[in-house]
Amino acid sequence: MKSLSLLYAVVFSGGVLSAPAAEKTLIDYFLPMPIQSPLVSNVWGAPGVFPRDPQNGLEDASMKQWCYWDGQIIKGTDGKYHLFASRWDQAKGHEGWWGSLAVHAISDQVMGPYLDKGLCWPDNLGGKGHNVTALVLPDKRYAVVVSETRPGDVFVSKSLDGPWEHLGAIKVSTNEFSRAARMSNVSVMVRPDGGFMIVARSGAIWISKEGILGPYLVQGPSIYPKVTGLPLRNLEDPVVWYSSGLYHIVVNSWSARKAYHLTSRDGVNEWKFRGLAYDPTRDFLRYTNAVVNHWEKIERPGVLLENGHVSHFTFAVLDVPKEQERGNDTHGSKVIVVPFDGVNFDRDMQALDH
Secondary structure, eight states: OOOSSOSOOOOEETTEEOOOOOOOOGGGGBOOBOOSSOOBSSSSSOGGGOSBOTTSSBOOTTOSSEEEEEEEEEEOTTSOEEEEEEEEEGGGOGGGGGGOEEEEEEESSTTOOOEEEEESOTTSGGGBOOSOEEEEOTTSOEEEEEOSSSSSEEEEESSTTOOOEEEEEOOBOOSTTGGGOOOSSOEEEEOTTSOEEEEOTTOOEEEESSOTTOOBEEOSSOSGGGSTTOOOSSEEEEEEEEETTEEEEEEEETTTTEEEEEEESSSSSOOEEEEEEEOTTSTTSBBTTSOBOOOSEEEEEEEEEETTEEEEEEEEEESSOGGGOOSSSSOOEEEEEEEBOHHHHHHHHHHHHO
């Protein structure tokens, strides 16, 4: 398996051949998190997440109202950062996600804190929405997409502050592969050619040339079994993006508690395994003062692209195993923001792929 760095950095010094350079994968490009407020240990959470910054990302620091999940940032023309996520009553524990609602939050800083501004579409099924993601459309409108608890519903607005209009549900053309088009964990992007691309939980690639609602043509069965080296256990929560000539997928294995990185030149064929993307047991969630947090679950990755490169990841994080988050306790979930060195990541990926 090739890594994100060149496999062999050969340097001669005094006639002696140096050892190979250390191999890097996506996890090695995460950067320290700037501290937004003093790190504390007197908020909700299991011991592994202390001390931590409650003003990083989006959370209910009191854990009296909401558990938060999902998370996708869009930088607005107003210079502010808009985060789209889901929330549910913390008293219901983690299983409350079945009744989650889509919310809009805002911050002056990309790292947070994000202020929950309320439901995105309170008059449509009471705001119902999970697997929340968001994107900028080619016509400069904004779209928020929800799945799992709704059939791939799309809402659009001319403003990140709304109001949000229900555009409709995503449609898929019937073919021999359309059975792989379950509306779960839908990640959607605009391709460089102006078409739309979806990767959902199944790992199949869907393409639309007719707009965000489709109809989408499923390009084949799941790509995962064809990717040499990719562990195939319980894969979910893919996020797809395009940067520096390559399509990227990061996909999480909920049972292994690890995520993996894949690339393709055309976004459909010849996906390659590029190694570990993130792992909650590794020390990659670190602050600028070297303090490290270890969340039990790190899921629902999202990416913020700036100037064509990923600058930040968002993650939904949980401090204990899901079955142990029962509500009205000292445990819960939130959305965190983690800086990422997308410029060097893309540089190394280009060197590796050519």
